[in-house]
Amino acid sequence: MTQQEMIDACLKYTLYSWSATGRVSPLPIERAKGIYLYGPNGQRWMDFNSQLMSVNIGHSHPKVIQAIKDQADTLIYTIPGSATKARAELGKRLAEIVPGNINTFFFTLSGAESNENAIKAVRQYSGRFKILSNYRSYHGATSACLALTGDPRRNHNMGPPGFVQVMGPWPYTYSWGETDEEITRKHLVYLEEIINFEGPDAIAAMFIESITGTNGILPPPKGYLKGLRALLDKYGILLVCDEVMSGWGRTGKLFAFEHGDIVPDIVTMAKGLTSSYIPLGAVGMSDPIAKFFQDNVFRGGLTYNAHALCLGTALAAINVLMEEELIENAAAMGKVMRSEFDRLAAKHPSVKGGRCIGLFGMVDIQINSAGDSIAPFNTDHPAMAAFARRLLENGLFTFIKWGSFMCNPPLCITKEQLLEGFAIIDDALELLDAEFEGGNP
Ligand SMILES: Cc1ncc(COP(=O)(O)O)c(C=O)c1O
Numbered sequence: 001m002t003q004q005e006m007i008d009a010c011l012k013y014t015l016y017s018w019s020a021t022g023r024v025s026p027l028p029i030e031r032a033k034g035i036y037l038y039g040p041n042g043q044r045w046m047d048f049n050s051q052l053m054s055v056n057i058g059h060s061h062p063k064v065i066q067a068i069k070d071q072a073d074t075l076i077y078t079i080p081g082s083a084t085k086a087r088a089e090l091g092k093r094l095a096e097i098v099p100g101n102i103n104t105f106f107f108t109l110s111g112a113e114s115n116e117n118a119i120k121a122v123r124q125y126s127g128r129f130k131i132l133s134n135y136r137s138y139h140g141a142t143s144a145c146l147a148l149t150g151d152p153r154r155n156h157n158m159g160p161p162g163f164v165q166v167m168g169p170w171p172y173t174y175s176w177g178e179t180d181e182e183i184t185r186k187h188l189v190y191l192e193e194i195i196n197f198e199g200p201d202a203i204a205a206m207f208i209e210s211i212t213g214t215n216g217i218l219p220p221p222k223g224y225l226k227g228l229r230a231l232l233d234k235y236g237i238l239l240v241c242d243e244v245m246s247g248w249g250r251t252g253k254l255f256a257f258e259h260g261d262i263v264p265d266i267v268t269m270a271k272g273l274t275s276s277y278i279p280l281g282a283v284g285m286s287d288p289i290a291k292f293f294q295d296n297v298f299r300g301g302l303t304y305n306a307h308a309l310c311l312g313t314a315l316a317a318i319n320v321l322m323e324e325e326l327i328e329n330a331a332a333m334g335k336v337m338r339s340e341f342d343r344l345a346a347k348h349p350s351v352k353g354g355r356c357i358g359l360f361g362m363v364d365i366q367i368n369s370a371g372d373s374i375a376p377f378n379t380d381h382p383a384m385a386a387f388a389r390r391l392l393e394n395g396l397f398t399f400i401k402w403g404s405f406m407c408n409p410p411l412c413i414t415k416e417q418l419l420e421g422f423a424i425i426d427d428a429l430e431l432l433d434a435e436f437e438g439g440n441p
Pocket of ligand 1: 052109110111112113115138139140141209213214242243244245246270271
């Protein structure tokens with residue numbers, strides 16, 4: 001099969017997500033290794049987004065591939081009601097490394113399934129129905145998860161009732177305040193008002209991305225997570241941290257909520273749990289919630305709950321993450337990324353600025369010196385598409401979101417590779433500079 005035959009068959013026989021398939025131009029990928037993707041015709045691209053911010057340990061690690069083979073040779077699948085070595089070992093390992101009193105895990109196959117089951121768990125545990133979340137959020141594409149999601153992906157899905165969105169902190173709207181303390185205080189005052197209007201006794205939980213991902217890579221202001229935790233505790237509202245994207249070392253800590261020095265009641269995860277080698281998600285429950293489900297039926301189930309092949313893969317991927325000190329590397333490389341953001345902002349008028357924490361990064365592109373985005377909220381700009389094409393031509397794949405582009409390489413990236421990636425970005429930015437103030441910077 002030639003590269004073109006492969007592309008044509010994919011487009012003819014399969015649907016592409018979040019797209020009109022007729023307008024999709026898929027990247028032809030044959031194999032992947034470390035931080036690189038390889039095409040059938042010998043092309044090589046640096047994977048500057050870890051695919052969907054998920055291949056945290058890098059592609060095709062031999063130890064994980066061997067573990068998958070060993071697990072497949074031994075046991076691939078059993079009913080969810082069984083006990084297996086992989087389940088016992090992964091459950092114990094997670095209880096040891098996930099912070100605080102989160103010691104019990106329900107296994108799923110994805111981020112959305114994890115959030116769906118967390119929704120069920122908080123409603124059953126609290127006896128309350130409503131759920132709060134942020135407008136700038138994404139929590140998955142199932143019906144309830146899209147109702148939980150605040151970004152425009154929710155708009156064409158008539159999800160179930162009971163979900164209420166609020167504005168979370170955002171770095172560019174200084175009307176909320178000039179300092180972290182002021183922004184935090186005002187947001188929490190506003191949130192408390194909403195809680196009172198919605199009725200504290202009706203609210204089961206608030207779901208947050210501990211550090212917002214696709215909606216802007218937004219680390220919350222200093223003190224916000226602690227203040228939020230205290231406010232929710234005051235009303236008996238549970239805190240669920242969605243760490244599907246920000247977890248498993250991406251931000252330079254195992255989980256992003258550790259940056260705010262808090263522990264949620266529930267943490268949901270997927271992606272980096274297996275580094276996407278095999279699908280797996282999990283809902284981590286704190287001891288009081290887990291104890292509740294010792295005596296009360298947990299009303300959730302999946303054919304592939306605790307699938308042995310997935311669990312064995314997760315164990316191996318976690319071992320690589322820890323043994324190769326990739327979380328520490330993410331923290332160290334995050335500093336290199338930040339200085340590259342500063343360098344690019346000083347050189348290119350189109351670069352408004354970048355944010356990163358660990359290797360969780362994003363750069364915003366401006367169209368004028370007033371700082372307006374080249375592609376404001378929920379719009380596209382042809383120059384951003386041309387920029388992505390130039391990156392690919394020069395050997396770098398990443399994600400474009402409206403007027404921003406993502407910088408989320410695998411956590412195994414070296415300083416030299418990171419600088420090589422930014423050199424490719426540096427070159428392509430001239431296409432965006434050409435748009436700045438109509439080409440007259
Ligand atoms: C924060 C967050 N939650 C949930 C999800 C949904 O995960 P999945 O696509 O595995 O269902 C995503 C996916 O990108 C995510 O970023």
